[in-house]
Amino acid sequence: MRVDDTLPGPGMADAAIRTTCPYCGVGCGVLATPDGKGGALIAGDPAHPANRGRLCSKGSALGETLGLGSRVLHPLMRNEAGGYDRVSWDIALDAVADGLKAIIAREGPEAVAFYLSGQLLTEDYYVANKLMKGFIGSPHVDTNSRLCMSSTVAGHKRVFGSDTVPGNYEDLDCADLIVLVGSNTAWCHPVLFRRIQQNRNERGARVVVIDPRVTATAEDCDLVLPLKPGSDSVLFAGLLVHLTEAGLIDQTYLERHTSGFDATLENARAIAPDLASIALRTGLNANDIAAFYALWAGTPAVVTAWSQGVNQSAQGTDKVAAILHCHLATGRIGRPGGGPFSLTGQPNAMGGREVGGLANMLAAHMGYTPVEIDRVRRFWNAPNMARSEGLKAVQMLDAVAEKRIRALWVMATNPAVSLPDADKVSAALNGLDLFIVSENVLSNDTLAAKPHIILPAAAWGEKDGTVTNSERRISRQRGFLPLPGEVKPDWWIICEVARRLGFGAAFGFRNGSEIYAEHAALSAFENEGSRDFDIGAHAGLSKHAYDRLKPVQWPVPIGQPQGTERLFADGGFFTPDRRAKLSTLAIPELAAARSDAFPLLLNTGRVRDHWHTMTRTGLSPRLSAHIGEPCIFVHPADAARFGLAEGGFARIANAHGAVILKVSLDPGAQPGSLFAPIHWSGETASHARIGAAVQPACDPYSGQPELKATPSSIAPVAYASQGFVLSRGTFALPAGSWWAKLAVEGGEGRLFATDATLDDLMAAVRDAFGTADLIEMIDRDSGVYRCAVTQGGRLTAALFVGPAGRAPLWDTVKLAFADPQSVPENRLALLAGRRLDGAADPGPTVCACFGVGLNAIRAAFTGGGTVTPEDIGRQLKAGTNCGSCLPEIRRIGASARETVAA
Template identity: 50%
Template sequence: MKQQTTCPYCGVGCGITAELSANRILSVSGDPQHPANRGRLCVKGSTLHETTAPEARLLLPSIEGRAVSWDTALDKVARQIRQAVDQHGAGSVAMYLSGQLLTEDYYVANKLMKGFLGSAHVDTNSRLCMASTVAGHKRAFGADAVPGCYEDLEIADLILLVGSNAAWNHPILYQRIQAAKQANPSLRVVVIDPRATASCDLADLHLQLQPGSDAALFNALLVYLADQGHVDHAFLLQHAEGFEQTLATARADTPDISIAATKTGLDNHDLTRFFRWFAATERTVSLFSQGVNQSSSGTDKVNSLINCHLATGRIGKPGSSPFSLTGQPNAMGGREVGGLANQLAAHMDFSPENVDRVQRFWNAPNMASEPGHKALELFNAVERGEIKVLWIMATNPLVSLPDTQLIRRALKRCELVIVSESMADTDTLQLADICLPASSWGEKYGTVTNSERCISRQRSLLPPPGEARHDWQIICEVAKRLGFAEAFNYPHPAAIFAEHAALSGFENAGKRCFDISGLSRLSQTEYDQLQPIQWPVTTDAPYGTQRLFSNGKFFTPSAKARLIPVSSQQPMQQLTDEAPLRLNTGRIRDQWHTMTRTGRTPTLFRHRAEPFIDLHPLDAATHALQDQDLARLENAQGQFIGRVRITPGQRPGEVFVPMHWTQSFSSEGRCNVLIESVADPISGQPESKQGAVRLSGVATAWHARLLTARHLSVNLRGYWARMPQQHAMGYALADSDWPESWSDWCLQHLGQRPDLSLQTQPNGQLRACALENGKLLWLLLVSPDKHFPDLKPLDRQFARSNLTALQQLNLLKSDQDSASGELICSCFQVDDPTIRAAIQSGCHSVEALGKALSCGTNCGSCIPELKALLAQEAEDVTH
C-alpha cells in the first residue's frame, strides 16, 4: 500500500510517498505530484523509513524515572500547573515548543496557555532560526508574509543566496535552481557567505564577506542603486514609504563601495560587479536563511535586504522577491497559530483590539494581554525561579540553545520540568521530572506549512508504539483536567484545523494577510484528502495565492510597504586576545538538529561521522594542526572537541563547527556551549553565527575504533564519538595516555577482557575482540595514528550467529581490511576511493560518474563534492 505524506525535516516541505506493509514503512520516495519537490527527495528524507523502529522510543509516561499510567501523569501535570497558577500567577507557567510540532498541536498549546491559563510565556525553537525574518517582514510589510513562491526560482535571472548553504540545507530547492540554470544559461547566481560552501558550485560570484557585515553590504547597494538611477520612484511613490530617511541612513553608514569593501572585507571589483548585476536585473530573487537571521542585528539585516527590493519595486512580481528559506518543517505553521511569545493566533499581535478579538472567538476566560518571554529570556526567568512549571515539547533546548550551562542550571532549578518527547534518550529528557511519550513522524496526523506558504498534510502511516500519544491529545487531556473541557473537546485534528482556519478569517475582511477561512468548512473526509495549497485561501481565492503584494497593497496602516533605516553593527560577541577566532555554527548535509531522528540511521553518519572543526590552512599551520587531528575550541563558557578539517573554504581567523552533536553522541561535541546568551533586541533571535573562541590541539597517544553489540555507557577520560553502524554500535576513541594494560582497559570499559587480541608492539597497533557462544560482542582497533579501515565489512561480522575459528582469527588480521574512505554520496553509499577509481578509469564528468556509480543522481547534494574530486584528479594528472 502507498500513502502520501510530508517530510519532517527542512522547510522545503517535500511530499513523500511511503510504501507500507504489515505496520511497517518499507521505503519512501518523493511524491511526483507535490509542488515543492516534484518527486525529488534528499538523503535525509530518503532514509526516513530507517528511523521509525520502536527501539529507542519513549514508550511509557514516567514521573521521577518511575513508569506510571497516563492518568497518573496527566493528573500530576494538571495539579502542578493549577497549584503554580494559584500560588504564583499564570506567569509562573511556560511552554517551549518546536517547529517539529504540527499546526494542530501548536494551536491547542497556544490556546490553552494564552487564552485559558493566561500565560503568554509560550515560545518555540523557531525563535532560534526564523524570528528575525518574522520581525523584518512585519516592519516592512505589516505582516509576517513570504512574498514569493518556488516557481520564482525557475524564472529569475539573478538569484542571491545570502547566508544560505542551500545545497546542504535545502537541497531540493538547490536542485531546482541548478535545473533553472541549465535551462537558462543567462541566469546568474551570487552566493553571499563567509564560507565557500557546496552552494558555491553554482555561483557566478561568491562574495566571501566578513561575518556579520551583511547590512553594510546592502546599505552600500541601496546607495549605489540611488546614485546610478536604478530606483523605481513610481513604485515608491504609490506603494512604499520611508525611502528618503532609509537612503540617508544607508549613505551615512556605508556611503560608497570603498567603505563597503572595508566593512565587508570584499574586493572593490567584486562589489561593483554584484551591484551592477543587481541594478540591471529586474527578475531577482534573494534567498536568505540562518546566516542572516542568527545575529544580534538579524532583523536589521533582513530589512536592509528587503529595502533594496522595495527600492527597485522587485516584489510581488514573477521572478522578483525577497525570499526567506524556513529552517524547520512547520516553523511557518507555528507562526500562523501564535507559537512565538510576542504573537497571538492567526498572525495577530498583542494590540488591545487583537487581544479582545481572540478572546471573544475562543470565549477565553483568562486571556493574556501582553507578550511573554522569548526563548532566551524565558530560560533566564526559569533560572531566576520565576517560572515554576516548564513544559517542553518536541525539542532539545539543552543542546540547541546558547550557553548550555545556563540552560542546565535553569532546568535543574525549575520546580517541575515536563518533557513531551518521542525518543527515549535526549539530553533534555534526562533533566525532566515528568516524561510524556509522544508520537513521531509517520504516526502524527495534521498539517504543516512550508517556506512558500504551502499547507500540506502529514498523515499517520503507523500506530504510535507503546503508549505514545499525539501532542494535541496530551494537551487537550491536561486542559480538560484544568476545567476547560468544553473548549478542548476535539474529536479529530480536522476539528482543530477548522477552528484555526475560522479564526484566521474572523473579523478579517482583508485587513490581515494570513487568512485560510476558505478551508474552515472542510469535512473530516475533505481534510483527510487535502492537497497542498498556498495561503491565503479565502472564498475569493479558494485555490490559494502564489504571490503576495502583486497589487501593491501591504498590511501597514497606510497600506504601503515600509523601508526601514538600518545602520550596520558589529557582533555582540567580540573577539579578544583570549578568544581571537570567529566561530560559525550550522547544519551539515546528512544530519538534522540534535540527531534524535537522523542519529538512528547509520546511512547518515558516513559523510561526517564525528564532530569537526573546519579550519583555514593558515590557521591550521599557526596552531601546528594536521587534517584529522583532534582540536579544542574554548572560551570562558566551555569547550568543544572535534576533528580538524583543513579547507581553503574558510576565511583565515574563522572556524566552523556543526550544531548536531549531543552528550548522547560525543564527549565534547555540543557547539552551543561556546555561544553567549545574546540576541537581537527586536526579534530575540540568538547570535549563533558569530561566537568568539580560541583554538588548541588535543594531545593523543592513541586512537581507536570500537564496534560493540551491546549498549555501552561510555565513561572515558578522553575523547569519544558514537557512530551507529548497521549491525553494531561504533565509537571513535582517543586519549592522551597509553594504558598500562589493554586487557584491564577492556575489563573496565567493555565489561570483560578480550578473548582474542593481537598487538604488534608495546605502543603499536592493537586488535582485540570478545565473543559469546561464537557470536561477536565487541571488536577494538587501536592505533597510534588516525587511520582506520572501512568499518562496514567488520560491522557485518556482528550479523553472524557463530563465527568460525578462521573468521575469528581474521578479525585480528589487518591484511583483511579494505581501505577507509569518506562517504561522498549518501543516497547510494559511494565513497571517495570508489569515485577516484572511477575517475581514473575514464569517468571524467559528473554525468559519467552518475552513469557508472549512480552518485549524484538522486538528491544531487553530493554533486559539488563530485566536481571537487574531478578537479583534484585532473590536477594530479597535470602534475
C-alpha cells in the same frame, strides 16, 4: 503502486500514503508504504509541488529511523530516588494539571511557560497556544523557531506589516539571477538547490553566493562574496545606494506602495557612502562588489534568498530589512522570478508562526494590540487572555534560572543542546518546581536534566495533521503507522490537560481536523483582507475533505480555495495605510567583539546529512557515514598559527564554555573564523555540545540569538592513541576518553581518542565481553591493540586502537560487523584490516543516498572515459538523487585530473 491520501486503514496495507518530510522547511512530499513490520518504504512524491519526487539524503533515509528501540512508549514520573516509574495516563495528566494549578495559585499564571518546536504539527501548536495564552493567561509560549527564523519574522513585520513570504519555489525555476545570502543551500536545502542548478544549467540563470564561508553551495555558482561576518547590511545598503544612483528605482511603485524611502536612502548612504567604504567594512574586493551590484541592477528577474547566516545574528532583523528595501525600491516583488525569499529551517516553523507560537504573537498572525487581544479573546471565549508579549526563548530560560518561571513544559525539542549558553540552560532546567517534557525518545540531554514528568508523544509516521513550508504551502502530514505502546498525539495530551484544568468545553476536539477547522475560522474572523494569514476557505472542511487536502499556498480566503501564489506585486501590504514601511538600520561593528583572549569568531550550523540534535538522523547508519565525528573547520593559516593538525584535536573555549573537536582543515573557512556543527550532544559525543560554547547575545528586535559569531580561542589537544569500537550493546570507554557515537548496521559504533594505556583498554574489553570468544592482536612496541569478539559465528564486538595520528580505518570492520554471515575463521583477516569478501574498499562515503564511496568515485574518474559528474551519476548513481554530494564529486574529479596530469 496504489497511492492514497487518507490514513491507513483496513485493506490499505499495500497503499503508499502521501505525507510530508519532517526535516527542513522545503516541505517535500513523501510516499510512505508501510511494510507491516513497523517500518516503511520511503520515496519522494512526484505530485508534490515542493519537491516533484526528489528527496535529499535525510528524507531518503527516513525508513531507517522508524524503529522503536529508542522510543519512550509510556508515561513516566520521576520517583524520590531520581529514577522513573511507569504510570497511567490518568496519573500523569493529573500530576501535570495539579502541578500547574498549584504554581499558578501560588505564583500567578506568568510563572508557567511552554517551550515548543517546529517539529510540532500546526494542530498541536494551535491548542498549546490557545491553552496558555487564552485560558491559563500566560504569554510565555515560545519555540525553537526563535533560534531559526524569528529575525525574518521581525523583518517582515517591520517592513511589510506582516510575516509574509511574497513568492514561491517556482520563482527559483524562472529567475535570471538567484542571490543566496548566508545559506549553504546545497547542504541545508538540497532539493531547492537542485532546482536552482537546473535553472542555471538549462536557462542560464546566474547564481551569487554571499557567505563568510566558501561552502559547497559556493562551489557551483557565478560569483562568491565571502564577506566579513555581520556585514550583510552594509553590502545591501550599498546596493540600495547603487540602484538609486543608477536610476533603477521604481518611482511609481515607491510612491504608490511604500513610505519612508528618503530617510532609508539617507541612512543607507551613511552606512555605505562609497565603494571603498563598503569594501573596507565587508572585507570584499571592490571589483567584486561592483560586479554584484551591476548584476543585481541589470537583472529584473532576481530572487534574493537567505537562511540562518542572516537570521542567527545580533543584527538579523536589520539584515532582512536591508534585503527587502532593495526589492521594494525596484518593485521586484511578487512577480514570477523576482522577490525576497526566506528559506525556513524547520518543517513547520511557519505553521507555528501562523498560530502564535512565538512569544510576541497571538494566533492567526495577530499581535498584542488591544484590538487584536480582544478579537482573539472573543473568538476563543477565553477567560484569562494574555495581555502583553511573553518572554522569548533566551529570556525564558533566564527567567527559569532566576526562578521567575517555576513550571516549564517542553514539547518536541532539546533546549539543553540547541539553546546558547547550554550549560546554564541545563542547570536552570534542573531547578524547576515542575518540569514536563513531551517526547518520543527515551534519552536526550534535556531528559538528562531530570523532568518530573515525561509524556510519550507521537513521532513522524504516527502523527496526523498539517505543516506549512517556506513558500506558505500547507501540506498534510499523514500517519501511516499505528501509535505504539501508550503513545498519544501532542494535541490530545494538551487537550486532556486543559480538561483537567477546567477548560474542557473549549478543548473538546475529537481529532486534528476539528482543530484545523477552528484555526481556519479564526484566521478569517473579522479579517476581510486586513490580515495576511487567512485560510477561511478551510473553516468548513469535513474530516473527509481534511484527509484529502492537497498542498495549497495561503492565503486561502473564502471563495479562493486554490490559494495564492504570490503577494505584493501591486502593493496591498498589511500595514494601517497598506504601504510597506522602509526603515533605518543600525550596524554595530561586530569585529570589535574579538580580543587577545578570544581572537576567533565561532560560527555554528548544519552538516549535510544530519538534522538538529540527531535524535532521528542519528539512528541511520548511512547518514553517519559522510561526517561521522564532530569537527571544527579551520582555515589552514589559522591551523598553522595555533599549532593544529588535520585529524588532530582542538579545544575551543570562550566565556561561556568549551568543547573539544576533531580538526578539519577547510580552505573555505575565513581566516579568523571557525565553523562547528550543531548536531552532537552529550548523548552522542563526550565533548562536542557546541551550544555550551555559544554566546546568548540576541537581536534586539527579534530576540534571535547570535549563533554565528561567538568570540573564542582555539588550542591543540593531544591524546596518546585513537581508534574505534563496535558493539551490539553499550561499551564503556576508560574515563577521560574523547568519543563520538554513531549508528552502524547491527549496533553502535564509537570513534575515540584516549590517554588510557593498552592494558586499560584490554581490561575494559575483557570485563565487558570475557575471554572465551575473544581474539586479540597486541603490539606493545607500536602501541597497537586490535580485538574481535564472536558469538555463534557472528562478530559481536571489535576494538581497534593505535597511536595518535595513525588511527585505523574502520570501514572494512563495519562491513563485517553488519554481515550476519561473517564466520570465526575470518577473524585473523579482520584483525589485519582486510575485507572478508575480497572486494575493493569503497572508502569514506560521499553519496549518502546510494552509499557510494570516495575510492569508487576516484577510480571511476581515473579509469578512462569518465570525465564529468554526470558520467559518475550514470555509472555509479552518485549525485543523481538530491545532488548535495555533487560539489564534492566535482572536487574529487578535479583532484583526479590533477593527479593524472602530474
